[in-house]
Every structure is written in structure tokens, then in C-alpha cells.
Amino acid sequence: MNGAEWLARSLKASGQTHFFFVDAVLRRTLLEMERVGVQPVLAHTEKAAAYMADAYGRISGRPGVVAAQSVGAANLAAGLQDAWLGRSPVLALTGHKPLDHQHRNAYQEVPHAPLFAPVTRHAAQVDEAADLPRQFRQAWAAATSAPPRPVHLDLKGLMGEFVEVSETTAEPAALDAWTAPRHRPVADATDLRAAAAALRATARIAIVAGDGAALSGCGAELLALARLLRAPVATSLGARGLIDTRDPHAIGVVGSYSAPPANRIIHAAELVLFIGCDTGDQLTHAWRIPAPGTRIVQIDADPLEFERSYATEVALLGDPRATLAALLTELGEPLRDGTLLAEAQAAMAEWRAAMAPRLASEATAIDPARLAAEITRALPADGILVADTGYSGIWTGTLIDLAPGQTYLRAAGSLGWAFPAALGAKCAAPGRKVVCWSGDGALYYHLTELETAKRRGIAVVLVVNNNSGFGQGWPNYLKQAGNRPVAAEQVLRFGPTDFAALAGQFGLCGIRVERPGDIAAALAEALAAEETVVVDVATDIDCRAPEPWAP
Template sequence: MSDTTTMSGAEWLAQALAETGMSHVFFVESTLRRTLLNLSDLGVRPVLAHSEKAAAYMADGYARVAGRPGVCMAQSVGAANLAAGLQDAWLGRSPVIAMTGRKDPSLQHRNAYQEIPHAPLFEAVTKFSSPVEATADLPRLLRQAWREALAETSRPAHLDVNGTQGEIIELGQTHESTTIETEARGMPVHRPVADARDLEHAAAILTGTQRVAIVAGDGAAVSQAGPEVLALAEALAAPVATTLGARGLIPTTHRLSAGVAGSYSAPPANRIVHSADLVLFIGCDTGDQVTLNWQIPPLTTPIVQIEADPLEIGRSYPHTTGLAGDPKATVARLVDLIGHPARDHGFADEAAQIVAEWRASMTPLVEKDTAPISVERLCAEVTRALPADGILVADTGYSGIWTGTMIELNGAGQTYLRAAGSLGWAFPASLGAKCAAGDRTVICFTGDGGFYYNLAELETARRCHIPVVIIVNNNSGFGQNLTGVHRIAGDRADRGEALIRFGPADFTAVARTFGVHGIRVEQPGEIAAALQQAITANGPVVVDVVTALEPRAPEPWAPPR
């Protein structure tokens, strides 16, 4: 548009967002109504959610698939709920932009109805948070929020716009250009390569060590560094473990794939990483989950760490050689430097044998053909049903462990999205993911405990015609916590189970009340047909799979104390 054209704030905001190529925004009424109507006129679909957290989760799922910011909105009184919904986007490195209404500054600190300070609410879950007092400030601050959300480690940003519903900003005037960015780029926007001397030093360390294990993390997944990680692993004959969020970065059945490391892990990955002489972390923080409370690898292990954020380098492991740079670009340069050295494949063969033996031990459960349905069998059926370009969205807890250990991914078209900790995230996130996914199939994998959180969004899925497949592992309780309550309840197990059991519920009946199709699955032989029917359906489908509470998901290996 011309710099001399005057527009209302609502017209400007809608035009600016539409010009980024955004297809959907997610909101809870009542907020920025004029903007939403203008967005609809411009072909961007507003998706009305039933809670602010669900709207944030939808924007998160959208952003992770689109590789571009997802936008969620709420009025002033919903700001606290919207902020709570950003925790997963923060932990999952997702570029969500949240917009909230706020009463005029003249009403602040005077006990205004429904008003509390918003800045503290968003401080812990955003890279950038700012009030927008006047329409003239909106273009500058939206561009800043956009840059912040995408730069380096992508994470949420927040704009607190003047007016309970943002109406003060919407009604003001601006003549600014609607251009937010001159070139549309996915995350990461910039791909700096580590310093040449650091690269040469790291290459010498890696080629000078025989037993090298790689742990690739969420940053590597965001950077889409899978081909480069696999090329480096093959050059070094190094087994590759991943964080849960990077599951499927390389083909999970590849001979060098060791599985997910840490606390949400099957036994092989931890055994393999622990036995390495050196561990290469690629786009991976070194928090407690991926390291099993800093046991995998031991703190004395030499580390090479590639991270876009230099502050992450050496955060937990003292013997760290750091490479500050984009994972994809930096690993590609390492591959060029290392070339094809002569390597002893003994460690890689040993790791492959460990993985193969574990897989063989799971075969009886994978092939179990009697009720109650084993979740291992369910996961095997999902592996077979997921299209080559399909998207799997998993909840936290046991849903994350089951899918991260038992569902295989091709590493070349399929996408795995996982909750970074918020139970109930997966179903709304899958709706947002589908909004960004076009014709790609989206399957949500959640437990009944997680599904209960956002059941109302079944109505959203039907109303907005968002055709996702929702698999509910229906075991009538919080299965992950069964061992814990038994431990504290001693010989009165029933007393402990009262803390985690609920139901039973028929979620196909629940789905029908929302106008959504449901398929009840009670026998293993019914799973494949149910999944095929759901995937080919022209609308959302709930696949309610009846399992038992008692079976345990794979448990991580830990070193002897």
C-alpha cells in the first residue's frame, strides 16, 4: 500500500497479517472484532475457540507446521488464560504471537473491573511483550514481535493492545505501510554458521574419538537438520538419539537410530548414549528430561554442542566444546570438513544390536491380538496407517512416551509434534496443525485424561470443518501415575488409585453430541479399519480405543548407582 494511505488500526492489522500469507487466526470472543471481520474479508479465517488456552494451543500447532508465526487473541479478562496457554509454545520453541486487550492507562491501578497487570503474566512465556498504547505504535511493535518470535530460538511474543477488546487501537488511524517483513521466511529466519576455527577444532575432536553418540534436539528439528545430522552420523559411524520433540528427525528404523534419550525413553537410547566416549548435542538443550537428570551422559563426559543460542552452550556439562550457529548450516559445514574418514563401526554395530534386541522383546505386545488392546499394538497400527507425509500430534505423559518409543516415522515427510508438558495440548494443537497442513493427514494421539481438558473443541472442529483424526487411548485414568500412587499407598492400592481413576466413558457418544463421528474400538483386529475409515473421512473423527490402566509404557534405562 502507499505510505500516504490512511487506514484504521483494524484495517491495518488485518491487511498486515493477511499479507504474510497467514491462513487462520485463533481467538476467544470478544476481542479485536473489527480486525477479525476484516481478516475474514481478506481470506484469513478466524477460528473461534472455547477457551483461551485452547486458542493458544491451536496457534502453537499452526506455527509448528507452518514454520511461521501463529496468532491468538483474547480480550482483557482472558489474558491470564492466554498466557498460561503459551507455556508449551515457549518450551517447544514455537513462534506464537499473542494479542490481548487491556483497559486504557487512565483506568490502571484503580481496581478496574476484571483488570490485573498483564506484563507479569507473559514475562515467563515470551521473548518480547509490550503494551501498544496508540495506533501509531502498532506497526513498529508488531514488526518487532514478529522478528522476536522468529529470531534465533523461536518463541512466543505478546502485544497488549489498548482497549478491553482492543477497540482503541482498532479505531485509531495510521498511514504506515502494511509490510511486516520484506521477505517471507520460515524459521529459523537466519542461518549463521559457527566460526571456522571452532568448526575445525570440533572436527578434530570428533574424528579423534571412536565412540561418538549424537543427541539431536528440538532446535535441530526446527532447523530441519535431519539430512545433515544423518550425513554426519554416517561419516562418524555415530548412533543418533533424539529428544522427544525431535522424534522422526531421521528415519526411526535407520540402523543408526537409537531412539529417544532421557526420561521419556525406551531402554536402548540411554544405554547407548551413556556408553559413548563423547556426545555431540545438536540443537539440543541439556535439561533434565533429555539427560535423565544429567545422568545420560555422565557429567564427566566430553561434549561438543551446536546451538543457535550461545547461552545454551555448556549450561550443564562443564567439558563442552561449543559451536554457536544454526544446526542445519553448521552441521553441513562439519560434514564437508570431516569428509569420509576411516572409522571403526564397532560402536554403531553394538548400538544397532541393542536396539534390535529391544525391538524383538516388544514383538509379543506389538502383535497381541486379544483384548484389552495393548498400546504397543495400537502404536504399530498407527505406524502403518500414517501417510508418508502425515503429521502426528502427541500429548504429554504416557501419550508422549508411547508415541516416542513405539511409533515409527520415515524422517522424510512425516512430522511429529509433541506437547512440551501441558496435558490436553494435543487435541487443540492438532486442529491448529491441520489449519496449516493443507491436504496432509493430521492424527492426534491423546489419553482420556488429556482429552477431557478440551472436549469442547470438538464443536470447533465440526463448525470449522477441521478434519483431524483423534485417537483416544481410553484407559479410564491417568495411567502414567499408577506406579506412583501404588508406591505411596502401600498395601492399600485401591486407596491410591482413587487419586487417578475416572470414567469409564464412551467418547464416541460424547462426539455424537457435538455432531462429530466416533468409532469405538474394543478389539485389536478392529484398529486398522477404524484408522483407515477415520483418515478418509470428510471431517473430524474420534477413534475411541479401549485399553487397560495397568500396562506400563517403556521405561528408561538408568545407570546403576
């Protein structure tokens, strides 16, 4: 068969339901995909297509597949940054002009392979269909190994046409069982004994579970360990909801996007158990939480995460879920006093009581805390919540409660990621409801994907935290402007825009909410719909999200 047929049939056999792209690329393959039942999703920008593939990969565990021709490759590479930082399996396909066109000022051609180097684990050039089966399998394996990362195949031809029309004798690849994480090794027995000894001998233990723990799906084992050790559990933003956020052991997100109690509790620990954590500046609030010198036991599937930021007393190299199960067996039934856990529960109760009035606020413009409370109540038991970066991450990560069965996806840093990502998440999980929290500033990046949602019939609930500006930096910038507030407004304010009315222009339903009491009904109507609905909530830019504690 030719390369177009092989690629389309391999994607189908590997469980892919959607293919995200910007024209013009792989046109023969796209026609074959539609024939075999893989849905092509044409996006309006390469970055939006990459964000769709990113979330598709995070939800399905299989690489989200995204493609662009040679001239769009630079935009596609830029869009993979979030997938790289978020440990997401993505397969990026690009075209490149043949060798006899290179270095001759060929139209729109630049050497784009170097642009992919910082945001991909594996890259290969594919010159003909005979090479495609081997390179496809190798790329897929690389994308789903721990930690998952994007990979890149660069196909000969501006649109990959040389690979499409050449032939291969290989059977289509069926890689549907190759999901991330593909391998689940258990840590060495000697290290397990050392870790168990350190944990048994320490009274004030706190646990921090990161994105790697969420990828491993170790919520049940994590909670069992917390109960056994009587230890409080904090998470990274990306691991929000790994255990029930209202569980007595849960203390919320730690680091720079934290509510105050979590950082205080982790800072008060004698020993911190990191599970699947990158120990970067956001998780540790600039490497202050836990304090330097705190004893560290660390579990990770990636050996490069050990000793990255903290000296490690015991390092356990292995899949978090498999290694936690072995550690539970090794620990036995140790006696624990639970002092730190009791302190944590008191601190959490005090903080929740202090926030309760805001969660029930009747103020107009609306306090985003009230919006968070309404989403907590409205999100279905198997719902997916997708949040943008910045203040969207802080509001959702500190004030929306989640339970196992619900899924939280967050931008790893790219503003505007959430709405295209929500569309990709829905493609991967068509039977689940998807709610997207986006600020208005973020939504302007990819507002045109409302047309994609309408055209392809992708149904998500797009909640716009509409405060007519960039709220996170607003008060500090206003303060810096001093007696020139207009200068601050020119930099960080925009609109006002009625996004509900804009939704109507795209042929979609839009609901404008200006009173807190109307949020619940708007969310209920939107969740009941079978198409994308924009819920445009007029919020107060002067309302502050919870702020992290620092020593």
C-alpha cells in the first residue's frame, strides 16, 4: 500500500479517533483517514491544533497526532512547549521540501527541525513510505515512555507527498495498547527497605504528589500511604484531584499557585516524600517549600528528577503506582502519632471557614470565588475541567473541589491553551462532559476555534471569567502606575466584550451572566447541551485569588 494508506490505517488500528491539523499537509492521508473512520479536525492555527492534540494525549494516554506543512512548522513547534512541560504524548508530523530544494531560497522554506529540538524527545526524517513503519513505531514508543513527551516526524515533501505516494509492504501498525506510561517498573528492593526505614523513624512526614503521580494514576495507593503514615498530602497543580480534595489528608496545591495552608504545612515537615514531582520553582515556590535541608525521599520514573533541586536521602526509581504498592507492603503497620496531620486539618478547616463567605458572595461584579463554588457543584462525577494558566490556574486549583473520577487538566504555561485543549479533551472522551475555565485575555488567543467547535460538532462548556483585563497582574501594575491609572489601563485592560453575543455569531449558544444567582442555571443549561456553549460571566477584576504563603 502507499504511505497515505499505511498511515491512515495505522492510526485507526492504534485507537486514534481524531487527527488535528492546519492545511495544507497530508491531503491524501486525510482522505484515507475519513474513509477508515479517523476524524480530521481542521484548526485555525497550528498552535491551537497542537493544544488540541496535547489534551487528547493527556486524556487518552495515546499520542495526540498533529500535522502542519513546512511553512507552518515553526508555529507547530511553538505549540508543543506546553505538551513538553505538561508531560504529554504528542506525535507531530510536518512536511519539508526535498533535498534539491534546500539552501536555494525555496519559497517559505526554513530549516525547521532545530525548532523542535527543545520540545521533543525524539525526531526523525522520513523520506519514503518504506521507512515509515519503523519510524512510526519508534516515535510512538518514545512518546509513551516515562515521562511522556512530544515526538516529531518530518516527512519529505512540502505536504509530505513523497512519503504518501511511495509504497511499503508492511502491515499497518496496531499500537492501541501502547499508552502512557507504557512501562511500570518497581523500585529496587534495597531502596524500598531504606525508604520504609526512613519513614517509620520520622514523625512529621508530609507527602507531595506531582504530575508524574497523576500520570501514573496512583491515587488509591497514595491515599492508602497517607492513611498509614497519618501524613498530609499536597499536590502540584497538575495533580489536582488525584485524591479527593475534601479528604481529611488533602491540603491542596503546594507552591506558587497555592492557598496559604499547604505551603505552611509542607514547610513544617521534618521529611517530605516527593512522588512524581519535578521540584521546579512553581511547585516549591522558588525552592523555599520545603525548606532547604529538609529530609527528602523521592519516587520517580524519571532518573533525571533526582537531585535536581534537593539532596535526596533515598531515591526510588520506578513507576509511582507500582512503587507505592511495594512500599506499602514494606512498611507494614507502623505506629504513628499524627501530630502534623492534626495541625494540617485544623489549618484547612480554618482556611475553608475564612473563604466560605466569598464562595457564597452575592456581589456584582461577580467574585470568581463564587464562580468556582458553582462549578464545584455543577461538574459531573466523571467531568473534565480544563483550566488556562495564570489566574485561571489559581482560581481552579485552590477553590474548585474535585473527586476521583473527575479529571483536571491545566496549562503548563501557555496563555490561551485551555479552550483548544478542551476541544481535544472532548474528542478523546466524547462520553464525558468537559468544562473549560478561561479568562477573557486567554480566550482572545484562539477565539476562532469556536468555528471549529461548531463545524465539527465538538461540545464543551466554555466558561469565560470575563473581567475585561489581565487580572493577575492588575493591582500591582495599577500601584506602579501611581497617579496615572490610565497608563495601567492601556497596558492591562481591554474590552468590555460580550462573549455570549460573539458565540451567536459563530452559530453557538451564549449565556451572559451578570448576577451570582444566575450561574447555576447557566451551567446546568450549558451542560445539558450537545454543542459548545459559552457561559460569559462578568467578574470583578479587583477580586484577588488566594495567595501562597512564603517563609
